[in-house]
Amino acid sequence: MDYILLTIVLAPLAGSLIAGLFRNQVGRAGAHWTTIIGVGISCALSFYVFYQYAFNGAPVHNETVYTWMVVDGLRMEIGFLVDRLTAMMMVVVTFVSLMVHIYTIGYMAHEEGYQRFFSYIALFTFSMLMLVMSNNFLQLFFGWEAVGLVSYLLIGFYVKRETAIFANLKAFLVNRVGDFGFILGIAAVAMYMGTLDYYEAFERAPALANATVVVWGDDAWSLMTLICILLFVGAMGKSAQVPLHVWLPDSMEGPTPISALIHAATMVTAGIFMVARMSPLYELSETALSFVLIIGATTAFFMGLIGIIQNDIKRVVAYSTLSQLGYMIAALGASAYAAGLFHLMTHAFFKALLFLAAGSVIIGMHHDQDIRNMGGMRKYMPITHWTFLIGTLALIGFPGFAGFFSKDAIIEAVHFSRIFGSDYAYWLLLSGVFVTALYSFRLYFIVFHGKGPRHFEPHHDVHDENGDAEAQEHHPVHDEPKPHESPWVVTVPLVLLAIPSVVIGYLAIGPMLFGEYFDGTLTVAPIHATLSEIDFHGAAGFILHGLSGPAVYLAAAGALVAWFVYTRKPNIATDLARRFSWIYRVLDSKYGFDSFNQWFFAGGARQLGKVLWQAGDRAFIDGAVVNGSARSVAWLASVTRYLQTGYLYHYAFAIILGLLGLLSWFVIR
């Protein structure tokens, strides 16, 4: 097992190094072959490992690879923990990654930096595997930041584009805000549990369940609440939860394949994975769970709303991702860790599918991303159309599709939750179903139905701000008047992702949510066991049960409204936007997070820096103290200089004066 696991991790790294460092020697084809072989090996072995754990009952693998350092009684190691949770994540990560690698051959065919791109996504696969396979907090943090680094490099892949290099800096810094909390959480674990190893920490945690710490004044805080919330701040950054969500929409500046891989399927779910992995800790703090639940539900609903008014195809899907991440996080808050992970898995497939299909549309539109310029694409891109529709149905929770099972399970679980905030969360998540269907089908109808595509010529002059950014100036002039289906390297991954988007929910819900798949991996306290309150009689029964609940009808309503508004009466949307212009403005400004951050944090930090530098360093320390003392010395010297004029009569005069003074002193005394 040791060598298999090491190979899984190192094969993509080797591919990445070859493609990156020897980019000129291997050439374009060499770069995609080395990385695809590396990730392919990793994917095949991951399936093997998954098979061993899921069906052959392989024992949990928890071993050290090497000791990073031992200091002051604290062991810091690099090691792997593989159990069924890890095995599932490994399969999801490597499979989606492999699909994206293949897809990229088509998507990036005419781009510069082809080798660099493959090097980065293979490096990402390595980093993500290090993250999910870790058996300790140190390596978790290593993977956590490493995926952040690759995300930074890939969002800024188009290095010349101002919006891209703004977005990547923003993404890195916002993630660092999350990591700021995360590292403090790790420090707390190291201090109070005396270890960075997961299993040791989980063993020692129950003894600390009632421990308190004094953080401010005399208020005693529950230690576990402090630890869990600090760690969750990290998850909020990585999994883009309000208010640290601001980087994810901007991350769409990166090429579409990485939006699918990093900003939809894998990296952004790291926070969900982490909280689920830490379930033995989170179960000890109901306050932390409530916090998680409320943040998740808020993100799920309010980010979905913004998706309704976006006009950039990728941004719609990005807001959808934010909203779905909110669902997963809410599931964790309701202690339905399995449901959160289940949604993570189904979402990875259908959201990667949606992004890649959107990318295929973008290829067809010659890198125009504005959906107002699209329309009627189903005629030109049949495979893209059908796979996109499958992804949409899975996303809105059409009965029988993957998303249906996972989302319904989450809503049910939150419904059964009794912790603080669960009612709030339940209503938001339920309303969110309508919103999801509305924005998803709005996108679907606008892009694939109706007339169009409008302005379809290589150099069109009507641009949205964001669409313009993506349009490549030097794009080859296209003679063909109509868009056409993408090449097979693009469509094959779409089809391969469409299959699990349909069937994976039906197949996996039994064992994952209500079976024993996660036994021994996830910890759920009996009073939080929301999932076990759901009446489950097989996947088919779950569908029937779902038909008696409100969620399915809300989804249907959302889809119907979208159909009516965007295909029958397109002016309703503009009417509504005008009549409720304040709502539109609030949504269009994304609730003002971006402008506030830009003004308060970015502007404030620069202002503070200027004041400290000019007033503190230059005026006070250098001006007053350092140069001031130099000036005082100079002044003193200039004064005392008058005493030494070099004229004999001055000295003689001084002697006489002194003599007079002394004599008079003697006389008067």
Next chain:
Amino acid sequence: MSADWPILSVTIWLPIIGGLLVLMSGDKAPNVSRWAALWVAILTFVVSIPLYAGFDSSTAQMQFVENVPWIPMFEVNYHLGVDGISMPLILLTTFITVLVIIAGWEVIQYKPSQYMEAFLIMEGVMVGVFSALDAMLFYVFWEAMLIPMFVIIGIWGGPRRVYATIKFFLYTFLGSVFMLVALIYMYFKSGSMGILAFHDLQLDLTEQILIFIAFLLAFAVKVPMWPVHTWLPDAHVEAPTGGSVILAAIMLKIGGYGFLRFSLPITPDASHTLDWLIIGMSLIAVVYIGFVALVQQDMKKLIAYSSIAHMGFVTLGFFIVFMIFARTEVDSGAILGVQGGMVQMISHGFISAAMFLCVGVLYDRLHSREISDYGGVVNVMPWFAVFMVFFAMANAGLPGTSGFVGEFMVILASFRADFWFAVLAATTLIVGAAYTLWMVKRVVFGEVTSEGVAALQDINAREALVLTSLAIAVLALGLWPAPLIEVMDASIGNLVQHIGVSKL
């Protein structure tokens, strides 16, 4: 342990004598002096390797000891030796010097032999500072160190070099005078100039506090700590690239080393009494200086300020020891803090050297350090951009690079002293990334902004060699810090035990 031959003396005197020979060779054949200097530097590095290879990491005793009378009348000895604290710093010195010689190769056209000679002498003197176990010898090396640096900035420096050199000289000299007074006082008290004898010297609290403050003035200027840091940005801006590299990579470490070798063991009670002061100054360095770095327009100034912020972690790690001792619910963490500070010093040696060399690469081409003069460098210098982004990430403390290790250890340790120390220290994750990556964004990324940038040539083999060596060091220390931790472990454990015992 002692070897058959005086390794430390050779490491000190080989570059000094070699430097004088290079100087005598004159500037008629600059390549001869360059090669000669390079060979001397490489040979010195090779000579210093047995210090690591033959090092016994199981003991805190001084090793490779040489002790002969020097001025018997005053009990002054030529006493050298290293432990786990000084040995890594010596290797850092000999390693960085080789790179600095290579980095100055054809860049320095004006009096190249004197330039090379200054760096070689500097190297020997700095090794002397780290290995001296006699206070008089230490002081001689300590002051001697100023001269080559004074010359380097004063001759090969920028337009305001005279202001910078005088500021540098006065600042550091002012500090060291008080240190001399303290040393002489302890000499009269103990009848010996041995630093190790000072460690066991009984001093009452008033004496300790006065001595502590005298040392503080000397070391805080060197580190430099807020508020006596303002000489550093000026010195860096005016210094030639090589001077900046030595200054940031090694000279600053002498301040940190001084705290470990003098302040903490000689005056443990005063250190305890005044630890709030040092911790406060360190946290201000981390937070305040971070914001100041954010608004710098000059790349070298930005990196200089970043150095001050990073050195704040060093002093923070050293002085939280007493607060960790005081917390009964915590049974360890003191060693973690001191080790973290040491790792941070070594790591900063690599990273700051690399960052200054990166700026040097740009400066050699465009003769500007202003951020606004650049933009889109990646388009014309792709390999340079790889290094620049890599070292920037290391500077921002990315795990997997050495920059993470020390910061992580110090944050972990300071959490044990006080939650809010850790909060303030951890802000570097955000602020450090902000100033470093914002600079990278403006310099490296974007469209090519000017004709000057458009004409830039990518790094040549010589520059690639230097930067690759540093990149390997940064990665190695980041991925596997255990070897460094192991050599320091016994000495730092012994030190922490020593300062845990009151002298009162």
